[in-house]
Structures are given as C-alpha cells and as structure tokens.
Amino acid sequence: MDWLWKFPSMDEDMLRALKKSVDEGFRAFTRGYGSGIENLFSPLQSFLIWAERLMTGMPWPLVIALIGAIAWLATRSWRIVVGCIVTLLLIGYFDMWDDTMKTVSMIFVCTVLSIAIGIPIGIAMSRSDRLQKIINPILDVMQTMPSFVYLIPVVMLLGIGRVPGVIAVVIYALPPMIRLTNLGIRMVDRDVLEAADAFGSSSWQKLRNVQLPLALPTIMAGINQTIMMALAMVVIASMIGVQGLGQPVLKAIANQYFTLGVFNGLAIVGIAIIFDRISQAYGLRLQKHREVVHG
Template sequence: MNGIFLDLSVADEVNSAVMGFVQAHGEFFLAIAHFLLTWMLVPLERALLATPAWVALPAIALLAWHATRRIGVVVVLTVGLYLIGSFGLWDKLMQTVALMIVATLLTLAIGLPLGIWMSGSERLRNVLQPVLDVMQTLPTFVYLVPVLMLFGLGKVPALLATVVYALPPLVRLTDLGIRQVDASVVEAAQSFGTTRMQRLFSVQLPLARPSIMAGMNQAVMMALAMVVIASMIGARGLGEDVLAGINNMDMGRGLQGGLAIVILAVVIDRITQAYGVGKRQRELGAKKS
C-alpha cells in the first residue's frame, strides 16, 4: 500500500545543513552561551540562592503590596511562597525564578523593539505575522532539536527555548496596543511639533501600557509553562521535581513540584496584572476592597 507514495523525505538534507551550520558558526554560539551563563544567569542565580528566605519573603510581600495595594492578596501570595519553602523547594524556586527573570529580560529586549517596529511598518508586519504564527503553533520539542545541536544540554538551550516560546504574545500585544492608540491624540501631539520619538515615548507607549503589560504577563506565563520542559534538557528548578515524579512514579514529589509551579504562576500573574493598570486604579481598587 505504501508503494503509491513518493519518497519526499528531507531528513538527511536538513541534518546535513544543520551540521554544516554548527561547524561554521559553532564558536559564535558558544560565545553567546558563555556570555549568558557567565554574566547573566549564573550571577543572578547565585545572588538569589544567597538571599535568605527571611529577606526574600518580605521583599516579595512589599512588591505585591506596591502592585496590588491589597493586604489580603499580599498575605495569600506570601503564604503561598512560604508553603513552597516548607516543601523543601526554596532553592529550586530561586533557580526557576532566575531562569525566568533572564528569559523575561531577553524577551523584553527582543519583543518590545520588534512590536514597536511592527506597529509602524505594514511591510514588516506582513513578514512577521506568519513567523509569529509558526513560533506559537510549532511544538516545543521541534525547535528544541536545533537549539540543542547549537548549545548542547544545559541552562542556555532551556533559556533560549523559553524566549522563543514566550516572544510572540509580547510582540503581538505591543503592536496591537500602539496601533489602538487614538489617532486624534497622536495627531494632536504631532501638531505641537513633537518628534516621532517624543510621540512614541510620551504618547503612544504610555497609552498602550495596558496592552503591553498584558503581553508581558502572557510572556511570563508562557515562560513558566516551559519550566518542566527546560528541566528535561538540563535546567534545574521546580520542573526537575515534576519530571522526577513522572519518571519514578513518585506522585507525592511530582504533586509538590506541580503545586509549587502553580503557586509561583499565581504570584507572578497577580503582580504583573496589577502593574498593568494605572496607579490610581490600583488605589481605587484597594479602597473598594
């Protein structure tokens, strides 16, 4: 029955092309990996691990209070993080947070300029839209293969895979937010003689802030969704316990790791969502509660 099909396999050609690319540019990618590890991920991870929990928990509580202005939310989030420590997962929590912070910073560094550029160029938007569609729909393990070939196992491929996965919503929502700014407001600013950069930073970005913050929130949530997959390729953290629980049929360990990831997701979601609204709205919400 299979004799009716033509042999159209491209596996050998793709493997040959990727291997040639790795041989030609391997040193460049090793330099990137060294920079990310030496100057970003490892120092941040060490700093977080060296910070005592009795310092970190009040600091996070203050951040939550500054974002939400709701004491009940602050108490719930702080108790949730304390529960992670009580599971014996505090160090792994800090490793996961370090990976997420660096991944989020890289996503912002790439996604915000791309979204701003995309909002001002219809041609670029037409080019990037299908690329972003592919990035969002492509199964994670598909783009892990070339990343692993370029960087090997470890934290760097996990970091870059997380960035690829988290980038599209930030780019899309930044573009959408700027495009939805009222044209009359932009024209009014232009009539006062403002430059393009002044209009961008003084008018468009502030008015697009809710959309951009929603994109940042989605990017962070998608980065957190990569925690378990990242643990499969050498990144340590909370996903390590979930993976170990699955591999060893240790349901208790897997459940604790999964619950810790859920708590961290709730903490990050509540804080980033709160910063997505204006300060006055947060204060009004706090008064009503």
C-alpha cells in the first residue's frame, strides 16, 4: 500500500541524467553562441549607457524642471507637479540622487523596449484569435515564473552587467503591455470600425487613425503597469550588476543596515509614485477626451 502514500516519480538516476544532459546542452550552447548573442545586444548596451549618462550628467535643477514640465503636460494638476518636485528634492537631500537617476534611466530603457516589443505583438494578437490562444499561455508563464529564474539563463548567456539585468526586467514587465494593447484594440466599438470601412479606410489606416487612438487610454494603463513591474525588479536586477537604488538595498540586506535599506526603499517608492501618478492621470485625461468626442 506504499504506492498510495508516495507519489510515483521518475527513477532518480534517470532524472539526474536528464537534468545533467539539459544543463550540459545549455552550457554548450552558451559556449558556442554566447559571444554572438552578446554582440547582438551591443546596441542595447549603447542605448543604456547613453540614457544613464544623460540622466546623471544633467544638472539636477534641469532634471527637476523637466520632470515637473512632463508632470504638468500629462496631468494639468499643480498638486501632482509639486508632489513630484518635493519628492525629487528629498531624494537629492538624502544623497540618493545619482542612484535614483541610474534607476530612472534603466526604467526608461525598459519601458521603451517594452513599448517597442509589446505594442506590435498586442496588435497582432488583436487581429488573430489563434495567435491570442498561442501567446496567452506564454504571457501567463512570464508573469507567474519567479523573477529569480529569469536571471539564470540570461546570466549564463550574457554574464553579469546592465544588459542581462535589463533583459530580465523586460521579460518580467512586458506581459501587461501586450495584454492591454490587445484588450484596448479589441474593445474599440464595432460601429466606429464599420464607419471607417464605409469611408474606404484600408486596414493600416483603420489601425492608425481609429483603433490605436481609441485604445490609447488602455495602452497607457499597460505602460503604467509595465513601469510599476519594472520598478519592482530593481532590487533583484541589482544582484546581477544593474546599478541604481537596488544596490544599496542589497548592501543593506547583506550587512543589516536598516536606515540604508529604508531610505533607498522609500526612494524607489517615491519614483514609483511619480511615474504612477503621471501615467495614470494622463490615461484618465485621454479617457475623458474620448468620452467627450463620442459623447
């Protein structure tokens, strides 16, 4: 009756041999193609270095003025603008400015990549139910897989550094962008699409002039979620060499520095609130504009 209590499993020697063969195969792949794959990502590394130098090289008053201007243009709310400026001033006052700018540059690069990859995939999914059925399980795996697991193959292929960290962050943060782009386009009113067809619009014209503008509030919600998920990966990405606010938090965990961890953690929260309020308010403005147009 032992079989009722012990779940039947593969023979231990066979399981060990299977794991060993898979590991050796992946190691052989990284030895054979790792340098070629690394060269493939050299433009991404250049983009990362440029963004980091831009953010850390600009004078702090200019950065605060720029972020304040973006907040005003996106939200038209003085409360949010003042909140952004005060948050940034506090971050600088507590000597976390450089690390914060490095984190902002990484989030910027990750968001640009997620938009560039996610929107075309979301558009393709919205046009094909079959493709949606294929991609949805992949997105489920990407969202539920523990984020540490992403680091293993990426580090084996590309080593330690900024690029592997950004790739791991993009993998983790990409699904909301794809899902909400797909959802936003599918939610466009059929009557509007029929009117576009009646005017003789081509498929591309319908997408560019009708579907994407009407889906923009939902796509903005996807961008918001992507930014939040990217920020959630800051500390984990610091384990493989990504500079920014995550590294002091990691140092605080390793050495039990309570205040160092709390201060940098609060800086991450502050940046997250700034991004969240700006993107959410802009999405709501787009939503209200759409309601007025169709009202």
